[in-house]
Each structure stands twice: as structure tokens, then as C-alpha cells.
Amino acid sequence: MPIVYDPFARFYDLEYSHKEDDLPFYLDVADTYGAPVLEIGAGTGRVTFEIARAGHEIWGIDDSARMLAIAAKKQKTLAPETNARIHLHQADMRTFDLPIRFPLCIIPFRAFLHNLTRADQLATLHTIHRHLLPGGILAFDLFVPVHQVLSKGEWHVDIPASELADPAQNVSLSAHITHDPVKQWLAITNIYHDKTADKAARERKARMKYRYVFQPEMELLLLHSGFATRACYGGFLGEPYDFHSGIMCFIAEKMTTRKRNSTA
Ligand SMILES: C[S@@+](CC[C@H](N)C(=O)[O-])C[C@H]1O[C@@H](n2cnc3c(N)ncnc32)[C@H](O)[C@@H]1O
Structure with a gap:
């Protein structure tokens, strides 16, 4: 994949810095499942900085150097104790390799949908799986193809x-x-x-x-990559999924080998 967001970077915060509807969901999973949090597609830090402000250590990856440069500039304006909790790295979500394992991975604002082929989707899920602790949680949102x-x-x-x-x-x-x-x-x-x-x-x-992916298709991709879907909500406040809501919020759990075999 080419580095898609480099040409968008200058305009990203103008378009999306005022988006806040998803923050309660990601803050809640960070409070519930713990840190350090791994964020895929951290971008200019919209969600990253809120999680760090709430007291959680967070590691973010993104493949766009320009998005990360904007994040780094904003990071310097944060309180020193918040700043110290943030680790941002340039890497591709399909192939990244970080030195620690996480209890929680988040993929905010449908960044997973930038995987354009089934091979990309599975590579990303396998790479995340490898970075999670046993029983670790993957939380992410997608738009519904209405x-x-x-x-x-x-x-x-x-x-x-x-x-x-x-x-x-x-x-x-x-x-x-x-x-x-x-x-x-x-x-x-x-x-x-x-x-x-x-x-x-x-x-x-x-x-x-x-x-785009449909809800049962996403569940199968997760299952194939060693995750069990624990919940799929229709909104960021835990509303039941009903397709027309336009949003899917997934909570999936990394399965152990034994559980994987009994699910197959
Ligand atoms: C919709 S933006 C989300 C940014 C930020 N998390 C937010 O919610 O505002 C998607 C992000 O995914 C990143 N991205 C797209 N493809 C990627 C890839 N293959 N590997 C890593 N990051 C990628 C983009 O550079 C962009 O920053």
C-alpha cells in the first residue's frame, strides 16, 4: 500500500480534530482492560493523547510520517507526565514489530478498513494477535456499509x-x-x-x-485470526447493533490455542 495519508495530513485536524463521539468508548476500554495500550493508525494523536491524559501508557503506530510529525508537534505542548506516557512509531499495521506485549489494542475511526485485500486484513489481525497478551482485547470501530x-x-x-x-x-x-x-x-x-x-x-x-466489511464477515476474519468476538455494539455508548446505526464497535478477545481448537 502507498502511504495514503501523507497528502491528507495538513488538512486532517481541520477535518476531524473536533470529532469526539468515539472518545468515551476508547477511554472506557482503556480503563477496563488496562495499559499499556497499543493503538493502530494513531494519526495526529486525537485518541492517543486523550488516553494518555487519562493516565494510561500508550504505544501508537502509523505508516504516515506526515501524520506522525503533526502528532509529535502537538505532543510537545502536553504536560510532561502525559507526554512521558506516549510512544509513537512509524510502521505498517500489517507488519509492525514492537518489543512489548499488550493487554489491549485499539483501532479507532475505521482505520482497519484501509486494509484493501483479504491478505492485508489477515496480516494486520495476525500481527496484532502476536502483540497481545493471552486473553488480550482488540477494540475497534467500523462504518456499516448501509x-x-x-x-x-x-x-x-x-x-x-x-x-x-x-x-x-x-x-x-x-x-x-x-x-x-x-x-x-x-x-x-x-x-x-x-x-x-x-x-x-x-x-x-x-x-x-x-x-468495507459486513458484520458477519468481520467476525469470521477475527475467528480466522485467533480472536473471539465478545461484543459488537451499534454505537460508542454500547447501543445494540442494528445495522442502521451506521457504526459497529467490536470487542474481541485473543483466544488461547485450546479455545481456538474448540471453536473451529
Ligand atoms: C482515519 S485515520 C485515524 C487517525 C486517528 N486514530 C484518529 O482517530 O483521528 C486512519 C489512520 O490510519 C493510518 N494508516 C492507514 N493505513 C495504514 C497502514 N497500512 N499502517 C499503519 N497506519 C495506517 C493513516 O495514516 C491514518 O493516520
Whole structure:
């Protein structure tokens, strides 16, 4: 996979730093299952820093040097005791290798869906499995591929500057999305219109893809990788999963070899 988020990095916090709906879920799993926490796709530290502020040690990996550079700049502004709990590393989620084992791994904000093939999905889950302690927990959220999205082939969304985190920056966004139902891919082209930049830099393009998964498909991927699904919620406050909620929050447990054999 190319490093997808490098071209997005400059605009990421403008688009998402005000997202807070998932924080109670990830803070709750960190309080319940303990630290050190491993975070996959830590990005600019939106979730990472909240978990560290709550008193938990956290190790985050991300493959985008530019996203991590923004995180590192923000990390310097944190209180020294919070800063000391954070360890960020540039690595690919399919192949990373860290020197410690964790009781909990989180993958916030559907970063798992950047695995575009079954081989990528399984490589990521196997690598996480290897980094968890016996009985360790994997908690993550995905979007549900709802019918309204699956019925379309191609569509367009405009987001005005007023809906981004800092309207004063006068950056707006046009997103063009195409759907490949065979590969289960949504391919997104974002064009950021930066009215304050000089002419040559006024339009910045960035592309990414998600491979969506259905709930039973995710459970099978987990099972195949040595995880038992303990819960799948329909929201960040533990609401029952009902498909239309648009969100799946999974809690899965690393199985021992004996349990794996009896589940097969
Ligand atoms: C939706 S962002 C989430 C960032 C942050 N966790 C948050 O919630 O704001 C997805 C993140 O996954 C990272 N990512 C995508 N593919 C990756 C890969 N193969 N290995 C590691 N990180 C990856 C991106 O660079 C990006 O920072």
C-alpha cells in the first residue's frame, strides 16, 4: 500500500480534530482492560493523547510520517507526565514489530478498513494477535456499509469551511466517491480548496480507499485470526447493533490455542 495519508495530513485536524463521539468508548476500554495500550493508525494523536491524559501508557503506530510529525508537534505542548506516557512509531499495521506485549489494542475511526485485500486484513489481525497478551482485547470501530451507500456507484459531497474545525482558515472540501461492489471498495478523492494559499497551491488533491466489511464477515476474519468476538455494539455508548446505526464497535478477545481448537 502507498502511504495514503501523507497528502491528507495538513488538512486532517481541520477535518476531524473536533470529532469526539468515539472518545468515551476508547477511554472506557482503556480503563477496563488496562495499559499499556497499543493503538493502530494513531494519526495526529486525537485518541492517543486523550488516553494518555487519562493516565494510561500508550504505544501508537502509523505508516504516515506526515501524520506522525503533526502528532509529535502537538505532543510537545502536553504536560510532561502525559507526554512521558506516549510512544509513537512509524510502521505498517500489517507488519509492525514492537518489543512489548499488550493487554489491549485499539483501532479507532475505521482505520482497519484501509486494509484493501483479504491478505492485508489477515496480516494486520495476525500481527496484532502476536502483540497481545493471552486473553488480550482488540477494540475497534467500523462504518456499516448501509444500503443507501451500497446502492450508489458514484457520488459527490461538498463540505463548506464553516463545517470544518477552524472556519477562519477558509478551507473547504469537495469529495468524490466511487463504489466498486466486487472489491468492496469505496474510493475517495478529496479536493481541498485553500483560498488563502497562492494560486499554485489553492487546490490540493488526496486519494484513499476503504474496503468495507459486513458484520458477519468481520467476525469470521477475527475467528480466522485467533480472536473471539465478545461484543459488537451499534454505537460508542454500547447501543445494540442494528445495522442502521451506521457504526459497529467490536470487542474481541485473543483466544488461547485450546479455545481456538474448540471453536473451529
Ligand atoms: C482515519 S485515520 C485515524 C487517525 C486517528 N486514530 C484518529 O482517530 O483521528 C486512519 C489512520 O490510519 C493510518 N494508516 C492507514 N493505513 C495504514 C497502514 N497500512 N499502517 C499503519 N497506519 C495506517 C493513516 O495514516 C491514518 O493516520
